[in-house]
Amino acid sequence: MPASGPHLVDRYAAVVCDLDGVVYRGPDAVEHAVSALSALTVPIVYATNNASRPPDEVAGHLTDLGLHVRARDVATSSQAGAAVLRDLVPAGSKILAIGGIGVREALQHQGFEVATPEQTREALDHVVAGVLQGYGAAVTAADLSEAAYAVAAGAVWVATNTDATLPTHRGTAPGNGTLVAAVQRATGQEPRVVGKPYAPLYELCAARLEEAPARVLAVGDRLDTDIAGAVAAGMDSALVLTGIDSVTTLVSAPAAMRPTYLLEDLRSLSAAYVPAETDYSWWVCGQDRRRVVDGAWEVASKGTTIEAARAGVACLHEALDLGDLDDDAVQRLVPEIDAWQ
DSSP states (O other): OOOOSSBGGGGOSEEEEOOBTTTEETTEEOTTHHHHHHTOOSOEEEEEOOOSSOHHHHHHHHHHHTOOOOGGGEEEHHHHHHHHHHTTSOTTOEEEEESSHHHHHHHHHTTOEEEOHHHHHHOTTOOOSEEEEOOOTTOOHHHHHHHHHHHHTTOEEEESOOOSEEEETTEEEEOHHHHHHHHHHHHOOOOEEOSTTSSHHHHHHHHHHTSOGGGEEEEESOIIIIIHHHHHHTOEEEEETTSSOOHHHHHTOOGGGOOSEEESSGGGGGSBOOOOEEETTEEEETTEEEEEETTEEEEEEOOOHHHHHHHHHHHHHHHHHHTSSOHHHHHHHGGGTOTTO
16 A cells, blocks of 8 residues: 655755765766655755865766755865864964865865965974864875874864775775874874764754754765764654665664664655554554564565565664664564665
């Protein structure tokens, strides 16, 4: 029986959408993403932990894919970092920029005087009030040394994100978190982190949309960044199964990484949402009705693939939270409900 009722997105005033794994993979659009996003009638802000690219470059990429996006519709962790620094140091302060052009442009937009690592190396009397550290493909060990010297001297240190890895067309490369860890090791200090899974990037998006976080839906493909960041910011969230995380990883996620909704892809935003609900000892979603008995599935009726996933995840989360099953037992039950493995 098809779902009826209002579309999922109609519950919210706006959407904050992740990019990699949700809208595109590398240079190419995720299947259905462009048409699904173009069909939405609420404002969308695209939020990315990628600190190296400026918003107009990201907007150009999205426009090339067929979306109508302005630079203002893109929020980066560099912008969130510069906004946080605005509240921590005097206006117009000199800030050391570590990373790509996106870091420098974000600082300039907030009215800071930008110092590059080359400038602080050449003029030892350069004193900076803060350091904004983001990813850049050309960041060197010498640049990290300048960051360490500044932090050790008392500069306020903000990191755009601490993603340990970065997916590239050749495989997995060290991400900004690896570079931040080098400065941490050298200084013994901890940065303020603004990108997902922390709240500031999502808070920046909500402010730009002029909406309370509770009226905004965050959409992403990663539990440890997109969904955890939404939980931290007080936003509802939707996990789409087009990127990194799957039903398999979701069933073991702690409460702080659990999404409000589970979606096949972005088309589900413009459809009625059928949640999983309890019926005595059963979990039910649409036509799917199941429970776990003696460590095995008991299925009274099978629904669609997504209905089975929603009912199954809810059932296994309950079992884990109550201590009825351990994670090993849960993982043995996952294959039947994870068609996206």
